[in-house]
Amino acid sequence: AQSVTQPDIHITVSEGASLELRCNYSYGATPYLFWYVQSPGQGLQLLLKYFSGDTLVQGIKGFEAEFKRSQSSFNLRKPSVHWSDAAEYFCAVGAVAGSYQLTFGKGTKLSVIP
Amino acid sequence: KAGVTQTPRYLIKTRGQQVTLSCSPISGHRSVSWYQQTPGQGLQFLFEYFSETQRNKGNFPGRFSGRQFSNSRSEMNVSTLELGDSALYLCASSPRPGTGNIPLHFGNGTRLTVT
Numbered sequence: 001a002q003s004v005t006q007p008d009i010h011i012t013v014s015e016g017a018s019l020e021l022r023c024n025y026s027y028g029a030t031p032y033l034f035w036y037v038q039s040p041g042q043g044l045q046l047l048l049k050y051f052s053g054d055t056l057v058q059g060i061k062g063f064e065a066e067f068k069r070s071q072s073s074f075n076l077r078k079p080s081v082h083w084s085d086a087a088e089y090f091c092a093v094g095a096v097a098g099s100y101q102l103t104f105g106k107g108t109k110l111s112v113i114p
Numbered sequence: 115k116a117g118v119t120q121t122p123r124y125l126i127k128t129r130g131q132q133v134t135l136s137c138s139p140i141s142g143h144r145s146v147s148w149y150q151q152t153p154g155q156g157l158q159f160l161f162e163y164f165s166e167t168q169r170n171k172g173n174f175p176g177r178f179s180g181r182q183f184s185n186s187r188s189e190m191n192v193s194t195l196e197l198g199d200s201a202l203y204l205c206a207s208s209p210r211p212g213t214g215n216i217p218l219h220f221g222n223g224t225r226l227t228v229t
Contacts, residue, residue, distance in 0.1 A: 008115055036218060036220075041222075042222050042223075043118070043120075043220035043221050043222040043223050044204065044206075044218075044219075044220040045203055045220070046217050046219070049217055051212060064156075066219040090157065091155075101147065101162060101172070102149075102157075102159065102218060103159070104157035105156070106156045107156065107157075
């Protein structure tokens with residue numbers, strides 16, 4: 001069974017600083033990987049996805065993520081954080097065979113200091 | 115294009131009651147999935163529907179059930195509510211059943227509180 005680990009429960013950064021959120025996955029085959037963001041009281045918004053090909057993927061809001069098979073990682077990055085980026089971020093892996101379901105990490109809450 | 119719509123946004127129920135939550139997918143999307151989000155367990159898959167058929171179900175008791183209608187709208191039902199059922203229930207849609215490579219589009223959820 002697949003699993004996702006987000007080692008950091010809470011991260012605080014200053015506005016304008018760079019950001020990296022960590023994600024490690026466990027899956028037997030080539031994974032389909034996603035990053036979602038959730039603002040308080042809201043649903044999940046897709047930031048970016050990796051299916052195959054270029055291991056550096058670009059997403060919305062200036063985010064990017066790099067897939068590293070050797071490290072089983074899919075870390076999310078942003079060069080300069082804005083106060084509006086404060087939210088909770090979830091990494092997820094998609095099952096391949098049979099029915100479709102996502103397995104999510106526990107999430108990383110991002111706080112931004114003005 | 116309108117997003118995934120979930121109603122109601124908030125519900126307060128008493129232990130032992132039952133509840134029905136509704137989800138309207140994005141127009142043209144035929145697959146609907148449900149997830150439960152709690153502080154302790156995080157996001158957990160409940161079930162997925164396509165063409166009015168349940169394709170898969172997560173590890174939840176039989177008190178949790180769902181269905182999908184011919185217009186792709188879906189409902190989930192929880193019977194004999196327990197305090198632990200308090201959660202944010204998220205519905206997601208996709209154009210078709212995935213093979214893992216189709217992003218899900220989520221609604222804003224229904225916040226269920228059981229007292």
